[in-house]
Amino acid sequence: MYHILLQDSSWATFIGRFHPAIVHFPIGFLLIASLLEIGRRWGKIAVSEGVITFILLCSAMGATFACVAGYLLSLSGGYDAGLLDNHMWKGIGVAAFAWAAWLVKSDMLQRLMPAGKIIYLPAILIATALTLSAGHDGGSLTHGEGYLTQYTPEPFRGLAGLPPVQAKPAAIKPITDIQQAIVYTDIVQPILEAKCTQCHSASKSKGDLRMDQLALLVKGGENGPAFVAGKGEESDMIKRCLLPENEDEHMPPKGKPQLTADQIALLTWWIDQGAPADKKVAQLTVSESIKSALASLGKTGPAGADKAEQPGMLSIKVPAANEQDIENLRKAGLMVNTLSQDQNLLEISAVNLPGFSDKQMELLQPVARQITWLKLGSTAITDAALPQIARFPNLSKLHLEYTDVTDKGIISLKPLAHLGYINIVNTKVGDKGLKAIAEMKALRSVYVWQSAVTDSAVSQMGRQKPNLLVMNGFNEAAVAQFVKAGDINDKKELKNK
Structure with a gap:
C-alpha cells in the first residue's frame, strides 16, 4: 500500500483530491490561533492558553495531512514545476512551524525548555505568513499564475509594483468572409482559447498538455497526441468532449464552460481535414452539416461564443431537467448543452449519432419542456418521429436536414407555437409541406434547398x-445573413408574445 501511494495511481489520486478540502483546516485554525493570541495579549479576550494550544495542535495536524494529500495530488502531473515546488515547501513550512508553535506552547515542553517560549511568537507568525503565501501559490496552480493579483485595482497595483491592468479583449468580430477565413487562426484557435486554455496553457498545463499554441497541441501531453490528423472522431481531444459530463475524463471538466455541438463539429472537421495550420475554408472540403456551422460564424464571430450569448432563444424559464434524464441522453450518444443556466433551456444534438432513429425519440420525452434547439440532421429519423417532436412545447429551432421526412410528417409540427427556424435541406418535403408550416405564426426562417x-x-x-x-x-454569405435575420426575427417575435 505504501508503495502504491508513492506513485501515480487511483489510490493516490483519490486521497490527493481531498487536498483542497483538508487545506482549509490549518488555514482557519492558524488564523484563529493568531487572533486569539493577539486578543489575549492585549487583554481584549479572556481565553485560556489551553484553548490556544489545542487549536495549534489541530492546525499542525491539518497542515500535515494537507501536505500528504497535496503530494499525492501532485503525482497526477499537469502543474507548473517551479510553482508546484514553491507551494510544496511553503506547505511543509506551515506544518513545521505549526508543530513548533504547539510544542513550545504545550506545558510539557515548557517544563523541559523554559527558554523555548521565545520562539513561540516567531513560529506562529511565520506559519501564518507561509499559509497566506502557500494559498496564493495554490490558487495560481489551480486557476493560472497571477490569479489573485490579476484584478488588483490602483493605486495598490502601482504600490505593489504590478504592471497596469490589461484591457479586456474586444468582442470577437464576426467573420465577414467565411471562405477566406484561415481555419485554425480564425475558427479553431478561438474555440480552444474560450474553452480549453484555462487548464492547458503556459501557466497551467494539465496532463502536460498545452493548447495555446498549435505546435504544442500537436506535441500532445502525457497521454500521447491530443489528436490524430485525418481522424477527428478517433482523436483524444474529441472523444473526451463527447464523454458524459460526470465522467472524470470528460473535457472540459464539469462546472467549466462546455463546448457546443457546433464547436465540436468544427474541431472534428478541422482534424478530419488534416489539421492544417494555414489553409482557408475555401481550400478544404466542406460537408453540408459543416456549412451550417460555418455560416453561423458570420453572425456570432468565431465559435468561441457560447450559445447562451446568441439570439434566437425563448425568453422564458422552465424547471431544470432531471440530471439522470440528461445523463441517459448522453449515454445514448446525444450531446446536451444548457443554453442558459437561469432559463434551464437545452440544446440537444445528434451530430455524432447518425444512427439515431424514431424509436430513440422516447429518450427525449422526459426533457420535452426544456428542449428549445433540436438538431436531428443526417440521422435515421422518419415521419414517425415528428408527432413526438410536436410535443416539445418550447421548441424554437429544428434541424431535419438530410433525413427521410416528408410532407406527411412535417405537417404534424403545426402545434409548435414557438418554432421560428427549421432546416429541411435535402429532404422529401415539398410544396404541400412548406405551405403547411408557413401558417405557423412564429416561423420566420426555412432552409429548403435540395x-x-x-x-x-x-x-x-x-x-x-x-x-x-x-x-x-x-451561398455562404447569403446563408450567414439568412441565419442572422431568422434568429433576430425569431427573438423579436417571441419576446412580443
Whole structure:
C-alpha cells in the first residue's frame, strides 16, 4: 500500500483530491490561533492558553495531512514545476512551524525548555505568513499564475509594483468572409482559447498538455497526441468532449464552460481535414452539416461564443431537467448543452449519432419542456418521429436536414407555437409541406434547398408571407445573413408574445 501511494495511481489520486478540502483546516485554525493570541495579549479576550494550544495542535495536524494529500495530488502531473515546488515547501513550512508553535506552547515542553517560549511568537507568525503565501501559490496552480493579483485595482497595483491592468479583449468580430477565413487562426484557435486554455496553457498545463499554441497541441501531453490528423472522431481531444459530463475524463471538466455541438463539429472537421495550420475554408472540403456551422460564424464571430450569448432563444424559464434524464441522453450518444443556466433551456444534438432513429425519440420525452434547439440532421429519423417532436412545447429551432421526412410528417409540427427556424435541406418535403408550416405564426426562417420544394412555391410564399424568409439556394454569405435575420426575427417575435 505504501508503495502504491508513492506513485501515480487511483489510490493516490483519490486521497490527493481531498487536498483542497483538508487545506482549509490549518488555514482557519492558524488564523484563529493568531487572533486569539493577539486578543489575549492585549487583554481584549479572556481565553485560556489551553484553548490556544489545542487549536495549534489541530492546525499542525491539518497542515500535515494537507501536505500528504497535496503530494499525492501532485503525482497526477499537469502543474507548473517551479510553482508546484514553491507551494510544496511553503506547505511543509506551515506544518513545521505549526508543530513548533504547539510544542513550545504545550506545558510539557515548557517544563523541559523554559527558554523555548521565545520562539513561540516567531513560529506562529511565520506559519501564518507561509499559509497566506502557500494559498496564493495554490490558487495560481489551480486557476493560472497571477490569479489573485490579476484584478488588483490602483493605486495598490502601482504600490505593489504590478504592471497596469490589461484591457479586456474586444468582442470577437464576426467573420465577414467565411471562405477566406484561415481555419485554425480564425475558427479553431478561438474555440480552444474560450474553452480549453484555462487548464492547458503556459501557466497551467494539465496532463502536460498545452493548447495555446498549435505546435504544442500537436506535441500532445502525457497521454500521447491530443489528436490524430485525418481522424477527428478517433482523436483524444474529441472523444473526451463527447464523454458524459460526470465522467472524470470528460473535457472540459464539469462546472467549466462546455463546448457546443457546433464547436465540436468544427474541431472534428478541422482534424478530419488534416489539421492544417494555414489553409482557408475555401481550400478544404466542406460537408453540408459543416456549412451550417460555418455560416453561423458570420453572425456570432468565431465559435468561441457560447450559445447562451446568441439570439434566437425563448425568453422564458422552465424547471431544470432531471440530471439522470440528461445523463441517459448522453449515454445514448446525444450531446446536451444548457443554453442558459437561469432559463434551464437545452440544446440537444445528434451530430455524432447518425444512427439515431424514431424509436430513440422516447429518450427525449422526459426533457420535452426544456428542449428549445433540436438538431436531428443526417440521422435515421422518419415521419414517425415528428408527432413526438410536436410535443416539445418550447421548441424554437429544428434541424431535419438530410433525413427521410416528408410532407406527411412535417405537417404534424403545426402545434409548435414557438418554432421560428427549421432546416429541411435535402429532404422529401415539398410544396404541400412548406405551405403547411408557413401558417405557423412564429416561423420566420426555412432552409429548403435540395428538397422537393419548387422555385415557384418559394416565389409564391415570398409574396404571401413577406416576413417568412425561405432559402432555396446555397451561398455562404447569403446563408450567414439568412441565419442572422431568422434568429433576430425569431427573438423579436417571441419576446412580443
